[in-house]
Amino acid sequence: MTVIDSSASFKSILPSTPKAGIQSCRSQSYKRIRWRSYDPSKKLQNFTPDPFVQWHPPNSSHDNSDEDVKKLRKRQTMDVDREPRSLVPSPIQSLPSNGTRVDPFLTLPIKATECVQDAMDYFVTICKGFNTEKSIVPGPVNPHLSLLLPFALKHAILFESMIAVCRASVLLSLGRSIFEDSACVQHRGNAIAGLNATLQSKECTDDAALLTVTMLMTLEYLTGNQHGVLMHCQGLEKMLQLRGPLSEDEDRETESDWMKFVKLGLTAYKALGSFVTGQPPDIPPDSLGYLSETFQELTLDQPLSYPEMPFPPELCLVLSRLPSGLSELCLASRISVQMINVLSSISGATTILTSLSLQDGMFTPPSPDSPNYGEDRRQSMIQTLLSSLRRMSLTSTVPIEYHLTSGLLSYLFQLRSLSPLNLFYDPILRKFITTLPFHTKPSALQEQHCLIWASLSVAGALALRVVPMPDSHTVMDRVLDLYPVARKWPQLEKILRSYFWTDEMGAHWKCVWGKAMSRRQFILRQSQGSVESHAMLELEQPDSHPDQVRERIRVHIKGAPRSMIEMAQGIGVCPFRPRPPAVTPG
Numbered sequence: 001m002t003v004i005d006s007s008a009s010f011k012s013i014l015p016s017t018p019k020a021g022i023q024s025c026r027s028q029s030y031k032r033i034r035w036r037s038y039d040p041s042k043k044l045q046n047f048t049p050d051p052f053v054q055w056h057p058p059n060s061s062h063d064n065s066d067e068d069v070k071k072l073r074k075r076q077t078m079d080v081d082r083e084p085r086s087l088v089p090s091p092i093q094s095l096p097s098n099g100t101r102v103d104p105f106l107t108l109p110i111k112a113t114e115c116v117q118d119a120m121d122y123f124v125t126i127c128k129g130f131n132t133e134k135s136i137v138p139g140p141v142n143p144h145l146s147l148l149l150p151f152a153l154k155h156a157i158l159f160e161s162m163i164a165v166c167r168a169s170v171l172l173s174l175g176r177s178i179f180e181d182s183a184c185v186q187h188r189g190n191a192i193a194g195l196n197a198t199l200q201s202k203e204c205t206d207d208a209a210l211l212t213v214t215m216l217m218t219l220e221y222l223t224g225n226q227h228g229v230l231m232h233c234q235g236l237e238k239m240l241q242l243r244g245p246l247s248e249d250e251d252r253e254t255e256s257d258w259m260k261f262v263k264l265g266l267t268a269y270k271a272l273g274s275f276v277t278g279q280p281p282d283i284p285p286d287s288l289g290y291l292s293e294t295f296q297e298l299t300l301d302q303p304l305s306y307p308e309m310p311f312p313p314e315l316c317l318v319l320s321r322l323p324s325g326l327s328e329l330c331l332a333s334r335i336s337v338q339m340i341n342v343l344s345s346i347s348g349a350t351t352i353l354t355s356l357s358l359q360d361g362m363f364t365p366p367s368p369d370s371p372n373y374g375e376d377r378r379q380s381m382i383q384t385l386l387s388s389l390r391r392m393s394l395t396s397t398v399p400i401e402y403h404l405t406s407g408l409l410s411y412l413f414q415l416r417s418l419s420p421l422n423l424f425y426d427p428i429l430r431k432f433i434t435t436l437p438f439h440t441k442p443s444a445l446q447e448q449h450c451l452i453w454a455s456l457s458v459a460g461a462l463a464l465r466v467v468p469m470p471d472s473h474t475v476m477d478r479v480l481d482l483y484p485v486a487r488k489w490p491q492l493e494k495i496l497r498s499y500f501w502t503d504e505m506g507a508h509w510k511c512v513w514g515k516a517m518s519r520r521q522f523i524l525r526q527s528q529g530s531v532e533s534h535a536m537l538e539l540e541q542p543d544s545h546p547d548q549v550r551e552r553i554r555v556h557i558k559g560a561p562r563s564m565i566e567m568a569q570g571i572g573v574c575p576f577r578p579r580p581p582a583v584t585p586g
Contacts, residue, residue, distance in 0.1 A: 109156040110163070110190075115183040119166035123149070126558050143261050148211075151258070155208035157194030161215035164188040168222055169423055169560075173553045175470040178223060191216060205243035207262055213239065214269045224427040226276055233273030240266070268564055278391035298345065300391050304336040318344045325449055325498030332446040334398050339405075342388055346408060346500065349381050353415055354502055382412050400447050403439060406432050407454025410461035411500050418508055421464045422559030429469055432458045437474040441482045452486050453499040455479040456509050463512050466556040476516035487520075489513060 110116065127144040152159040164187040168178045178184045191212060198209050213236045220228030240246075246266075247259045273279075295301040307315060315337065319327045322343055330340055386409065393405045409428060413421055421429065436458055442448055455475050462472040485491050489510065496506065 106153070109153060109159050113183070115167060115187075116163055119163045119170075122170060122554070122557070123162065123166050125554055143257070147258055147261050151207070152211075155212075157191055157198060158208045158212045158215070160187050160194065161191035161212045161219070164191055165215050165219050165222075168219055169557050170553055172222055172426055173423060173467050173556045174549075175467065178219075188216075188219060205239045207258075210236065210239060210243075210266065211262070214265060217269055217272065221272060221276060221427060222423065224430055229273060229276045233270075233277065236266070236269065236273075272564065275387050275390055278387075278394040295388070295391070298341040298388055299338050300342075300388060302338075304338055304395055306334055306336050315340065322347055323499050323501075325446075325453065325495070326500075329400075329404075329446045329450050332444055333400050333450075335401055335404075336396065336398075339392060339396070339401055342385070342392060342408070345388070346385060346412070349385060350415065350500060350502070353381065382415060386412055399439070400442065400450060403436060403454050404450055406436055407450075407457040408500075410454075410457040411505075413461045414457070414464065414505050414508070415502070418464060418504065420466050420555070420559070421461060422466070422555075422563055423557050424560040424563040426465075426469070429462055429465065429472075432462070433469065433471050433474065437471075437478040439478070448483060449495045449498070452479060452483055452492070452495055456492075456496060456513065459512050459516070460505065460509050463508070466552050473516065473519060476512065477520070480516060480520050486513075487517065 108116065108120075124145065127142045127149075152162055164184060167181070167184040167187060171178050171181055171184060178188075195209065195212050195216070198204060198212075203209060213232055217229055217232035217236070220232060246263060247255060299305075311319070311331075318340055319330055322330070322340075326343055329335065330343075389405050389409050389412070393402060393409070396402050396405065410432070413425065436455060439451060442451070455478065459472075459475045459479075462469060462475065465472075479486050485495070492513065493506065493510075496509065
């Protein structure tokens with residue numbers, strides 16, 4: 001700062017005046033001051049500018065309006081703002097521009113668009129609802145929030161793949177295609193491009209790359225892309241082979257929580273690949289049992305074989321233990337030996353599971369005096385049967401056998417106390433809608449009854465979805481159009497009871513059938529002109545309030561991780577092989 005001599009400056013502004021002159025001025029009268037217009041071209045002589053005053057020449061007009069004065073003051077303020085400020089940093093720091101609504105001070109590895117913020121909201125909300133009591137990582141906070149999220153914030157490709165999965169989960173829950181959403185397609189493409197770049201670097205097998213593959217594998221599964229799941233599953237196996245052991249510490253007790261979490265996730269995704277492709281995973285043989293043993297017991301590891309008359313005695317013994325409708329179908333139609341073995345296993349599982357107390361879809365022992373079937377076996381029984389049926393659906397080429405597989409899958413979905421179906425089962429349900437409503441009416445009465453039962457079973461499973469799936473009504477519409485016997489409940493119930501049936505499931509199917517009949521009658525009256533054209537079919541639709549829609553989506557997505565863990569446990573434990581006896585030392 002320039003130091004100015006105040007005494008000198010004031011002397012230049014106020015020059016000295018003789019005392020005599022002052023006294024003479026006081027005796028004289030005041031003179032009228034005549035203002036002259038200012039001419040900038042004429043400079044005043046002997047003028048010394050005041051360094052403390054910023055003077056601006058007035059406008060040409062003498063009387064300025066208030067609007068002109070405001071414009072002048074605004075222009076002066078802008079000129080002052082353009083002046084250089086002090087270089088001392090402000091103690092108030094600006095907020096990060098790439099944070100979230102939950103934590104604005106958090107910096108995301110990708111641009112925080114509205115889509116990213118919404119996906120983060122759903123991820124945090126759903127993970128908070130997970131049950132952490134039986135988690136492999138103990139603690140009050142879900143490991144997806146305490147371990148996975150902080151790790152993903154340091155790796156852009158993993159975070160981008162998580163955003164794509166969250167976005168796709170919401171869209172699919174609402175019955176929309178992810179390929180029609182530009183944001184989801186963009187995040188998916190960025191994750192794939194980032195993964196391809198990582199695979200060409202030294203970090204090709206690090207934890208971030210492995211977890212990114214699992215996320216993309218989940219995305220392909222949710223969209224029903226079986227080939228994509230197979231490619232990611234094979235790629236994941238090769239990456240694990242190149243990396244070798246995940247950790248040098250083989251002691252499970254001293255292993256870090258992060259490594260436990262990664263190993264559990266990779267095991268679950270191996271199980272997912274096995275479930276989708278119908279191939280048993282590579283699980284160590286020292287486990288209690290695994291899916292390859294189940295396939296051996298049911299001969300699913302061999303090509304499908306179709307018996308011819310006369311049936312062998314052991315096969316006739318199996319057929320005699322099945323419900324009458326199924327045994328007649330196997331005798332009259334082309335049903336493989338593997339399917340007959342699966343039907344026998346489902347019949348035994350129905351007897352066992354219906355005698356147990358069920359709560360929230362989780363199996364609980366009725367009393368501590370039933371040691372024949374442990375809790376792990378009960379939990380894994382249905383999952384193992386689902387994997388077996390999944391393999392049947394991929395290998396069978398006979399139409400009636402394929403549709404029977406769809407009905408059996410739906411039956412097992414409902415066998416767990418009619419629990420709501422979550423996002424994990426959406427690809428299978430979507431496949432039902434694209435195949436079963438287009439079947440042709442067979443000539444054999446046994447096959448007609450089989451398709452009626454399979455359609456009711458599939459319609460019952462679709463009705464358990466928290467958010468109704470588009471075109472789910474077409475399954476029952478097709479049955480009621482083709483089979484007149486299905487339009488009267490007493491006759492229909494007789495057919496259904498000749499297949500797999502429980503009283504609880506039968507009551508549920510009757511409600512589904514009643515709604516389908518109401519829909520059919522309304523459409524018939526409307527086509528005959530007995531209903532006004534502007535009348536709408538009053539179907540039970542979920543509320544459209546945004547809060548209620550978000551809650552339904554949260555519930556629909558929330559149960560998917562639990563179903564995936566149960567599937568992994570079911571593949572790792574074989575319910576058809578007895579537990580090996582404990583060896584007493586000595």
